Amino acid sequence: MSETKSIKTDLEKTDKKFDVGSWLIPIIAVFIALFIGGILIKLQGLDPVVAYKSLFKTAFGSIEGIGATLGKSTPLVLSGLAVAVGLRAGLFNIGAQGQLLSGSLAAAWAGVTFDGLPGYIHIPVALIIGAFFGSIVAAISGLLKAYRGVHEVITTIMLNSIVMAIADYLASGKLREPGQFLTRTSEIAESARLPIIGSLPSGFFIAVILGVFIWWVLGRTTSGFRIETVGRNRHAAWYSGISVKRTVVSAMVVSGAIAGLGGAIETLGITYRYAPAFNLGLGFDGITIALLGRVHPIGIIPGAILIGGMRAGAANMQFDAGVAPEIVDLLMALILLFVTAPLITRFFKNSSNKSMTSGWGN
Numbered sequence: 001m002s003e004t005k006s007i008k009t010d011l012e013k014t015d016k017k018f019d020v021g022s023w024l025i026p027i028i029a030v031f032i033a034l035f036i037g038g039i040l041i042k043l044q045g046l047d048p049v050v051a052y053k054s055l056f057k058t059a060f061g062s063i064e065g066i067g068a069t070l071g072k073s074t075p076l077v078l079s080g081l082a083v084a085v086g087l088r089a090g091l092f093n094i095g096a097q098g099q100l101l102s103g104s105l106a107a108a109w110a111g112v113t114f115d116g117l118p119g120y121i122h123i124p125v126a127l128i129i130g131a132f133f134g135s136i137v138a139a140i141s142g143l144l145k146a147y148r149g150v151h152e153v154i155t156t157i158m159l160n161s162i163v164m165a166i167a168d169y170l171a172s173g174k175l176r177e178p179g180q181f182l183t184r185t186s187e188i189a190e191s192a193r194l195p196i197i198g199s200l201p202s203g204f205f206i207a208v209i210l211g212v213f214i215w216w217v218l219g220r221t222t223s224g225f226r227i228e229t230v231g232r233n234r235h236a237a238w239y240s241g242i243s244v245k246r247t248v249v250s251a252m253v254v255s256g257a258i259a260g261l262g263g264a265i266e267t268l269g270i271t272y273r274y275a276p277a278f279n280l281g282l283g284f285d286g287i288t289i290a291l292l293g294r295v296h297p298i299g300i301i302p303g304a305i306l307i308g309g310m311r312a313g314a315a316n317m318q319f320d321a322g323v324a325p326e327i328v329d330l331l332m333a334l335i336l337l338f339v340t341a342p343l344i345t346r347f348f349k350n351s352s353n354k355s356m357t358s359g360w361g362n
Helices: 002-016 020-043 048-060 063-088 096-113 119-148 152-171 202-220 222-232 234-239 244-271 282-292 300-321 327-361
Strands: none
Touching: 020 048, 020 282, 020 300, 020 327, 048 063, 048 300, 063 096, 063 202, 063 222, 063 244, 063 282, 063 300, 096 119, 096 152, 096 244, 096 282, 119 152, 119 244, 202 222, 202 244, 202 300, 222 234, 222 244, 234 244, 244 282, 282 300, 282 327, 300 327
């Protein structure tokens, strides 16, 4: 019982305290990544100042640029939240890509099939259907983890490939746009399209509201306490009467629903159809976003905006400075490396301490 009380106290302290050192890590990681990227740009004989100026001016220098940035950021916020919810429950959900794709395709189907419904009904129905199919994909991993002990990393990786294959099969078969040879669905009905507020996508505001809601649930509700407790110590959670299996499945279902919602918003607000190339890599980027935001639902939002801005400004950077847009992928990889470096160091340090301790017992 004392172990359970200590976990509760720890959670309350974590929720109330702003750990400056912890939040400095992603900020430093971003600056180091930009510095190394600048060196690589300079080695190509190009001007990194011009490149970065073009990148950020395009992304944040006008209302249209901000709108494009927020459009790119929306699925990143949601995929980051999906990964973060799993991590807070002690689960590494790297299947957000498959869950996002299933939500995207399901929303496209709903957007075409239910043509004729008024927008205030059609849009919520399509969003719910997208979230539902994302949750179904994640539930498979959650059930296998809870009741068979199968590691979620293995099952989510396998389900990513399975969902991609099924989605491509459907988009090139029964759901393919009539008379079209490309793998894509028909455009969704006008009534299913998310509105644009000025130049800003309404889907981004949905993502922000959901992020705030998830933060509130994790920090202020019994359900959030169960998730946090299971993520920190499953033995203490079980001893205190929390159903660990049910919590694991629930966390995976919620994680998958958030990723599926991200795919649905991408379809209803940006692409207006399902096509595999449009959603490539968004779910995997969620891992970087979640770690950049320190697995905090609110911290994920600025991290997603930063990466979304880089995505939005990459093409103009190539035009203005001659830098290949793939430099953004390199910057993301460097950010992920430096953000996770303290975790890797801590892991090896703990492993070393354990080996030394075990040596004394021999």
